[in-house]
Amino acid sequence: MYDFKIEAADTATMYRDLASALEGLVTGEPDAIANMANASALIYETLPDVNWVGFYRNVGDELVLGPFQGRPACIRIKFGEGVCGVAAKTRQVQRVEDVHAFPGHIACDAASASEIVLPLIKDGELLGVLDIDSPKKARFSEEDEAGCVKLAEILSRVL
Ligand code: SME
Secondary structure, three states, X not given: OOOXXXXXXXXXXXXXXXXXXXXXXXXOOOOHHHHHHHXXXXXXXXXXOOOEEEEEEEOOOEEEEEEEEXXXXXXXXXXXXXXXXXXXXXXXXXXXXXXXXXXXXXXXXXXXXXXXXXXXXXXOEXXXXXXXXXXOOOOOOHHHHHHHHHHHHHHHHHO
């Protein structure tokens, strides 16, 4: 069992410590499923006010559910559909303050109110996306986005 004590003194410090814990967890481990499983557990237990953290993998230009923490979720998402599908299609981070106002949002957990989805890209190839959901509206700030982009960079190297 790994026991990371990440204090949320301030957001920047919290993301710095989270990135370093994630780096330690995944570095040297070549198994992508193990890395996605540990990453979703670490992020879920570290970030306040999140109800779902997990991965959708790019399988033949369709997103397929990967390791996650939270309630059971929809399994397949087409590129361009929902927040995850738009992140996959555009390869741009999607930071959505109110998911109910996002056209085509896929409501896997009715409790989700805001979310951030980060494309995971290695050598020009889209590996999948990291999806983080919150029951609080506008949970993710620009600072959260910067911190999550760092996490996605670490993950892209080991998936
Ligand atoms: N919210 C996502 C669907 C996945 S679940 O939230 C886990 C979306 O609209 O892409």
